[in-house]
Amino acid sequence: MKILLVDNTKNNLCNFTRLLEQKLRNFTKNLVVCDDIKKINEILTESFDAIVLSGSSLNLSQPNKIEYFNKSVNILLRFPNIPVLGICFGMQLIVSSYGGHVSRLENNNNKEVAIRVDKNSILFGGVSVSVKVTLSHQDYVNIVPPDFEVYSKHGDSVQVVESLKYLRFGVQFHPEKNIKGEEICVLSNFFKFLNEKNTIP
Numbered sequence: 001m002k003i004l005l006v007d008n009t010k011n012n013l014c015n016f017t018r019l020l021e022q023k024l025r026n027f028t029k030n031l032v033v034c035d036d037i038k039k040i041n042e043i044l045t046e047s048f049d050a051i052v053l054s055g056s057s058l059n060l061s062q063p064n065k066i067e068y069f070n071k072s073v074n075i076l077l078r079f080p081n082i083p084v085l086g087i088c089f090g091m092q093l094i095v096s097s098y099g100g101h102v103s104r105l106e107n108n109n110n111k112e113v114a115i116r117v118d119k120n121s122i123l124f125g126g127v128s129v130s131v132k133v134t135l136s137h138q139d140y141v142n143i144v145p146p147d148f149e150v151y152s153k154h155g156d157s158v159q160v161v162e163s164l165k166y167l168r169f170g171v172q173f174h175p176e177k178n179i180k181g182e183e184i185c186v187l188s189n190f191f192k193f194l195n196e197k198n199t200i201p
Helices: 017-025 039-041 070-078 089-097 186-199
Strands: 002-006 030-032 050-053 084-088 102-119 131-142 149-154 158-161 170-171
Touching: 002 017, 002 070, 017 030, 030 039, 039 070, 050 070, 050 089, 070 089, 070 158, 084 089, 089 102, 089 131, 089 158, 089 170, 102 149, 131 158
Parallel strands: 002 030, 002 050, 050 084, 084 170
Antiparallel strands: 102 131, 149 158, 158 170
16 A cells, blocks of 8 residues: 655654654555655656645644645645545645634643544544544644534544545544553554555445
């Protein structure tokens, strides 16, 4: 299975993304990492089974240069039929690209919390569950686009969003960060979905 990881981080603030890269290599031996917009033209000629958009220290609610996140926007536009998983900033990019809204908290949200996930979420194996997650963000999704389902919220912040119509999935938290005692793995459920999808004629 060939997976593309789009690295949205700045070089000195990419610890979570390196963890994510390590975790993804547990699921596939064919991982392509795009951390430079100059690689986009090469990547667009390749085919992938899925794409993962990493988190970032960037905030969509603040003025930014387009080159900071045009890697991800390019990917969303050029691979409309490929499943995409957005993590934190990656989820916010997906939601914004399809017409949702991102707002800003007064302070950074850096903590572990328990969230409740409703049943039928692909990323949580279809079951309703309470799970501990790691938050590290200041922007948050408060309005989702049409054809996107919300499966979890923490306060006003959407935590899990999915669209089977567009094959877009997102989590506000960081599944690459291990929390002691938690066995549910968003990444393994995402890959389970990919494997099942690939078996459909």
